Amino acid sequence: MLILLAISTGFISGCVTRQTPGAESGTPIFQDDFKDPKSGWVVYKADSSKGGAYEQGDYSVWSIGKNTVIVLNPKTRQQLGNFAAEVDLRETSTLNGTVMGIIYRLDNNGNYYRFTITDNQTFYVSRGSQGLEKEIEPETPSDTIKPANEYNHLKVVCSGDNQDFYINGSKLASITDNTSLKGELGIAFGNWTPSENFTFTNFKLYSLK
16 A cells, blocks of 8 residues: 655644653653543634544544545644554544554654554554655554444554554554654544544553653
8 A cells, every 4th residue: 555645734733832851651741531622632613624623522533525634732743752652543434445543753854654544444554755655564454453433442652663553452563663763643544535534532642761
């Protein structure tokens, strides 16, 4: 799978803020259960072609047309190197051709990684560089992945050039790659159908030594 990811047009984010130094391993430096609609994720009007809003303890993302949408928060926009991030994600509509996951180590040169699950209950890890995205952990089916309308818990752990990937508590893959060692982190969604809706909740970010 080779994907052109329109980073510059897909962001949903607040303004950048100064960050507190990373906490000890195992202590979240940022977490959100989405009970507070002022926790930093941007809110878009319902007539926007892509955007998001707080809804009953989660954050809802919509996309009209074929889009990649990246959702950021000021508190995740620091240059993260060694970290663990986890989140609950689900597709809330039933159309085909959707992906969702964690985008991380998005650096100033446009390099990044993306840990993704699909509506076909597969997962893959991709690397973006110079405007192109390609798989570095091939798309693989997994019974661990729950179907549409059910939450899947994704977790990424990065230490140096080592990266580990978990879905619903099971470690499914590891890679070694040093294309980008620090960068911003967010949640990424994509659809190849006319319109799609997603939600995410229980976001946690940890600083690792």
